[in-house]
Amino acid sequence: MTIDIATPAMLFPAISLLLLAYTNRFLTLASIIRNFSKEKWDDNTEAQIQNLRQRIQFIKRMQIAGVVSFFLCVLSMLAIYLTYQVVGNWIFALSLICLLYSLWMSVREILISVEALDVHLDGIKSK
Numbered sequence: 001m002t003i004d005i006a007t008p009a010m011l012f013p014a015i016s017l018l019l020l021a022y023t024n025r026f027l028t029l030a031s032i033i034r035n036f037s038k039e040k041w042d043d044n045t046e047a048q049i050q051n052l053r054q055r056i057q058f059i060k061r062m063q064i065a066g067v068v069s070f071f072l073c074v075l076s077m078l079a080i081y082l083t084y085q086v087v088g089n090w091i092f093a094l095s096l097i098c099l100l101y102s103l104w105m106s107v108r109e110i111l112i113s114v115e116a117l118d119v120h121l122d123g124i125k126s127k
Contacts, residue, residue, distance in 0.1 A: 001089065002085055002089070003080065003088070003089060003092060004080065005077050005080045005081055007092065008073045008074075008076045008077045008080070008088075008092050008095065009077060011069075011073050011095070011099070012070075012073065015066060015069055015070045015073065015099065016070075018066050018099075018102065018103075018106075019063065019066045019067070019070070022059060022062050022063050022066060022102075022106070023063070025059055025109070026056075026059045026063070029052065029055055029056060029059065032052065033052055033056075036048075036049070042123075044119060044120075044122065044123035044126070045123075047119045048116060048119055048120065048123075051112060051115060051116040051119060052116070054112050055109055055112050055113060055116070058105050058106075058108055058109035058112065059105075059109060061101075061102075061105045062102050062105040062106050062109065063102075065098045065099070065101045065102035065105065066098075066099070066102045068098045069095045069096075069098035069099040069102060070095075072091050072092070072094050072095035072098060073092065073095045075091050075095075076088045076089075076091040076092035076095055079091055
C-alpha cells in the first residue's frame with residue numbers, strides 16, 4: 001500500500017489537539033499537587049498522593065508518546081517527499097502505534113482519576 005504526503009499530514013491537527021489536552025491535564029494536576037501543602041494530612045491524603053503520583057507518570061508517558069508520534073509523522077512525510085515510499089509507510093505505521101499507546105495511557109490515567117475521586121469521596125464520608 002502506498003500513501004501520499006497528505007495522509008500523515010491529516011494527523012497533525014489530531015496530535016496537536018491531543019498534546020494540548022494532555023498539557024491541560026498536567027497543569028490541572030500540578031495545581032492540585034501544589035495546593036496539597038495547605039491541607040492537613042491524614043490516611044486519605046496519603047492515598048490521594050499515591051494516586052497523583054501514578055497520574056503524573058501516566059501523563060508523562062502520554063505526552064512523550066504523543067510527541068514521538070508527531071515527530072515520526074513529520075519524518076514519514078519527509079521520507080515520502082524524498083520518494084522513500086516504503087520507509088515512509090513504515091515510519092507512519094510507527095507513528096500510529098505511538099499514537100495508540102498515547103491514547104491507551106490516556107484511558108488508564110482517566111481510570112486512575114476516577115479512583116482518585118472515589119478516595120476523595122471516601123474521605124468526605126468518613127468525616
